[in-house]
Amino acid sequence: MNNSNILISLSAYKEAENIVKITDKIKSQFPTIKILIINDESYDNTEKLIQEKNDENITIIQRPKKLGLGTAHKLSLIYAIKNDYEYLVTMDADFSHDPVHLQELLEQAGHNNFVIGSRFCNGAKSDYKGLRKVISIFGNFFAKKILNIKLNEITTYYRVYSTKLLKKLPYDELNAQGYSLGVRLVWLMKKLDAKLIEVPIHFKDRNKGKSKIPKLQIFISFFDLLSIKLKDIFMEQRFYEINKTYILDKTCHYCDQKFFSVKKNNIICLVCGKEKK
Numbered sequence: 001m002n003n004s005n006i007l008i009s010l011s012a013y014k015e016a017e018n019i020v021k022i023t024d025k026i027k028s029q030f031p032t033i034k035i036l037i038i039n040d041e042s043y044d045n046t047e048k049l050i051q052e053k054n055d056e057n058i059t060i061i062q063r064p065k066k067l068g069l070g071t072a073h074k075l076s077l078i079y080a081i082k083n084d085y086e087y088l089v090t091m092d093a094d095f096s097h098d099p100v101h102l103q104e105l106l107e108q109a110g111h112n113n114f115v116i117g118s119r120f121c122n123g124a125k126s127d128y129k130g131l132r133k134v135i136s137i138f139g140n141f142f143a144k145k146i147l148n149i150k151l152n153e154i155t156t157y158y159r160v161y162s163t164k165l166l167k168k169l170p171y172d173e174l175n176a177q178g179y180s181l182g183v184r185l186v187w188l189m190k191k192l193d194a195k196l197i198e199v200p201i202h203f204k205d206r207n208k209g210k211s212k213i214p215k216l217q218i219f220i221s222f223f224d225l226l227s228i229k230l231k232d233i234f235m236e237q238r239f240y241e242i243n244k245t246y247i248l249d250k251t252c253h254y255c256d257q258k259f260f261s262v263k264k265n266n267i268i269c270l271v272c273g274k275e276k277k
Helices: 021-031 046-053 069-082 099-107 128-145 179-193 217-234
Strands: 006-012 034-040 058-063 087-092 112-118 159-162 196-202 260-262 265-271
Touching: 006 021, 021 034, 034 046, 034 069, 046 058, 046 069, 046 099, 046 112, 058 087, 069 087, 069 260, 087 099, 099 179, 099 196, 112 179, 112 260, 128 179, 179 196, 179 217, 179 260
Parallel strands: 006 034, 006 087, 034 058, 112 196
Antiparallel strands: 087 159, 112 159, 260 265
């Protein structure tokens, strides 16, 4: 596969301890691959450390405050479309998603494929223990049963998307946060008749920094799961061939960027979080 057609996106918040090591590990396998870092402002040295690398294949988008994993992931999807990549790999920047699995994930990529790095399929391993492990296992089990998705892992963001499929998504419906957005995207891939593929990974609990998962997110994800199911029962899902739900021809007056989300009829910048005038 041609690396010039692949974008790897890292979502970061308080990752100064990890960001150089993880980008170096990615580059050791794919020296010329493009990396996008979406960094929510945490007043650490993440941005400075990347700038000091002076690598033309690494781009960092610095956001002025913590806008969350959901908007960061959505920004990466639209960025990949706008910059004409064929495939987008998304992963966390804290080494819970080890770059050692990238080759295996990319080998499964295809224009009609959705690939996920799974903690729960045959050959996979997770370092989670205790209550976190129980919540993770049961959360994925209930989600796949309720939505009838033939994957053992739905919540992780270690994924390979085809931009051919991403161009069809209803971005005005992708306003959930955290795991909720992740589940919704898997659901949409299923509705698009994408081939759903699991690749076993070793999911590692972070050994630098602190976990940043909001406890409330567990309950929000449950209710969002029910809303997806109810919508599937009573409404037909929209997809687009000519897609006006991602907006590429506008510029934010505040940050001069061109990545937007439609939310309740308002156009919100995915970089600075402000509503477009």
